[in-house]
Each structure stands twice: as C-alpha cells, then as structure tokens.
Amino acid sequence: MTRKHKPLPLLEHITIESVAAEGKCIFHYDDKVVFVPFCVPGDVVDVQITKKKHSFMEGRVERIISYSKVRETPMCEHFGICGGCKWQNLPYEEQLKAKQQQVFDQLTRIGKVELPPFQPILGSVKTKEYRNKLEFGCANKRWYTKEEIAALPPKEEGQEGNLSESAIGFHITGAFDKIYPIKKCWLMDDLHNEIRNEISRYAKENSISFYDIRAQHGLLRDLMMRNSNTGEFMLLVQFHYDEEGDEQKAMQLLQHIADTFPQITSLIYVDNQKGNDTFGDLELTTFKGTDFIYETMEDLKFKVGPKSFYQTNTDQAYHLYCVARSFAQLTGGELVYDLYTGTGTIANFVAHQAKQVIGIEYVPEAIEDAKENSHVNGINNTLFYAGDMKDILTDDFIQGHGQPDVIITDPPRAGMHADVVKVILNASPKRIVYVSCNPATQARDLQLMDADYKVAAVQPVDMFPHTPHVENVVLLERR
Secondary structure, X not given: OOOOOOOOOEEEEEEOOEEOHHHOEEEEEOOEEEEEOOOOOOXXXXXXXXXXXXXXXXXXXXXXXXXXXXXXXXXXXXXXXXXXXXXXXXXXXXXXXXXXXXXXXXXHHHHOOOOOOOOOXXXXXXXXOOOOEEEEEEEOOEOOOHHHHHHOOOOOOOOOOOOOOOEEEEXXXXXXXXEEEOOOOOOOOOHHHHHHHHHHHHHHHOOOOEOEOOOOEOOEEEEEEEEOOOOOEEEEEEEXXXXXXXXXXXXXXXXXXXXXXXXXXXXXXEEOOOOOOOOOOOOOEEEEEOOOEEEEXXXXXXXXXXXXXXXOOHHHHHHHHHHHHHHHOOOOOOEEEEEOOOOOHHHHHHHOOOOEEEEEEOOHXXXXXXXXXXXXXXXXXXXXXXXXXHHHOOHHHHHXXXXXXXXXXXXXXXXXXXXXHHHHHHHOOOEEEEEEOOHHHHHHHHHHHOOOEEEEEEEEEOOOOOOOOOEEEXXXXXX
C-alpha cells in the first residue's frame, strides 16, 4: 500500500525578506527558512511550496500581489526562463550589497577564522555585454513554457503536434534533453546573437538535423563563441557526423557563416562522437582564420585558444589581477608560484615585478598558450608545467625549483585539494594570495591554513553582474 503525501501548502500574502545565496530570496514561515527564486526583498506574493525539508522549504511565486520599491524591470525577454541572470530584477547596487554580504557570511560561517575589515566590493565596469565567452546547445527538442504550450494550435486527430521543434539556446534545469531557444542574450556583444540566429535559420531551411542527446543522433550539436578587446571573434561549431553527406552539409554551413560574418577571425569545428559536449581531448580543425584570438591587458597580449581558460569578463579581470598583484607586494626579488595558472595571465601580469614566476595548470594546451604568451610579450623569467596540481606540486618539486616567497592560487570552484594545501603549508611562503570564484570553498581552505596563516586582507570583486556569482581575493600572511 503506497503512502499518500500531504499536498504542499500555498502560502498567501507573503513578504519577501532578503536575498540569499544562489540568486534566491528568503522569508520565514513556521520556524523554517523558505527559498524562492525570481523575486526581490519587499515583494508581497503568494508562494506555492514545492519542497519541504526538516529545516527549510523551497517554493515558487504563484502570484505577485504588490511589487517591491527596489524591484527593477528585467532587460531580457528570457528572464526567469533560461535561468542564467537570476538578478536582473534587482538594481545593480543591491546586487553588490548582496554579494558583499555573501562573501562575509561564507568566510565567517564556514571559515570561522579571524578576519580583518572587508574592503568594499569592486563593481563590474560593464553590466551588459561584459562576457567574452558563451556556449549554446543545439537540440532537436525545444523547451516550451506553460504559456507557449497554451498558445499552440490544438492538435488534429492523429497528429503529434510540434513540441519537438529544434532549437539553439540554453539547457533548462531539470530537462537535460531540451533547449530553450534564445533570441537575444544581453551578456555578450550583439554579434553573437546575429550569428546564432542565422545558424538556426540556415540549419532549419537547409534540413540540417539538430542533436538528439538521448538517441545521440543529429548533425548540429553545440556552439561556443569568444570575442576579445582587440576586436577579434571566435566561433567553434561542434558537429556529430551520422550519415553520408553530413560532412558536406557541415562544410556548407561553415562557408555560409564565413561569408555572412567576415567579423569572425577564428572559425573552428570538430566532429564530436562522444557522449558529452566536452572537446578538451578532441582534435579541432580551423575552417577560416587562426585557431586563437588575442586579449590585451596593460602592455601585454594574451593568446587565447578554444580550449584555454581566460577570465570571462575581460575588463573586470584586469581589476581582479590588479588586486592580486597589489596583495602580492612584489619588489622584484621574489620567487612566485602561480597555481592553476590557465593561459598564464596572472603569471605574466606579475612577472615584471618578480625575480621568477612558476605557473602550474592541468590543461596542456593552456600551458602551451602560457609559454607563447611569455614569448610574445618578451618575458623570459617564467616557467610553466602541465599536469594535475596535486601530482606536480610536491615537496620534491619545491626542493628542485626553490621555496616560493609568494604563492598566488586561483583554483576552480571546488577549491584546492587537501594534498595541495598540505604542500603549500610545507612550502611556507611569506604570503599567499588566494583568488576564488567560490567563497564557500575558499572559506574551507582558509580554515585548513589558519594555524599557519592569518587573513590580512579581503577584497570581493564582481565579475558577473545579474548573477549571484562573486570572486574574492584574500591575502594570507605567515604567522
């Protein structure tokens, strides 16, 4: 006999209290915290509870009774659907306050270490068209909102309707096989919207199949676009060759894009037969132009390839790296280790003020770019190594290359592996500059180092307006 679950309640005339992590807002009900997306503090709403746990609940807004005074009209027609910009309805000044509070809460509640006064968060130079990279999925099934489904013409007897229409856009949470079509995204230069929409139009008019992730069948699979502050533009198209003639169709599409958009300086493609869209281990082919673009920062040029990591907000990356360089307090005589160096951006950015910089990164192609970046900029006091951080950064490595005076570390969202933390502590540098895109894992790592290092400065930096993501730079000094 199955146990019947009690229907979850609809809570009426609720006042949203404050902003929480992950872009949600909260209110309290029945001694529990309730998390609700796509609203702002001060909204009065009816909330349908969707999940009930021991200490918290989750809900969705069913009806807005009155709007908050701090609410802002979202600029994007896709707001609330694509799931990307969760805070477009919150004024930018309020977003910055929430991010500053988020960093403070995570470092105090998770890290539980002694902290100095925080410096005010550095807001982004741009709040629109600030990204230099976006990826879009291509699928043979598109996501429909409730309103779109209701507006569809009634099915005639024996017809299946058109709910399988293909689309290029973003994956919707909870529907891995469906894509929501994006007409205009405000986060990157508008050229990317023109290119994406033209690819969609051309593919549909020329009977190019879109990828079916369940059946792993279909030609057009994924798009990645990058642009740079030098005016260059890169497009990588992922195909999935299934049938005879697919390669010819792919080449015709690429030629059409090359002819229509001469602004594209790097047009690259790959036949990806894997079960996922990652291409780090695949050989890419250049259809037109170069296989890289350049970014500039101060008097430096940085070569960025399709597999390279580069901070997604170019203008704000400069301010982030200025903070890191300032915290490092270099005088020209220091040996610096730059961990998770990517394409060597930070390493080359600080090299002129150091005796030597050693960069370590997991992706071999990024390390090749890092070496090239040093060469292009006439920098000869850098060394770069590719491999897993915990395997390369060992006590033997430090013994062979010298004890660092300063370690700069910019790990992925998961933070640093415990073995890496151990080696850093054994290396015993005077200062550690910890750049983080996830203050929660940064806080965990700070706690691991607290016995040996005290937090001397904290500087939050906003790289991603309209999202809850925030970068944070911490200076650690040896006790």
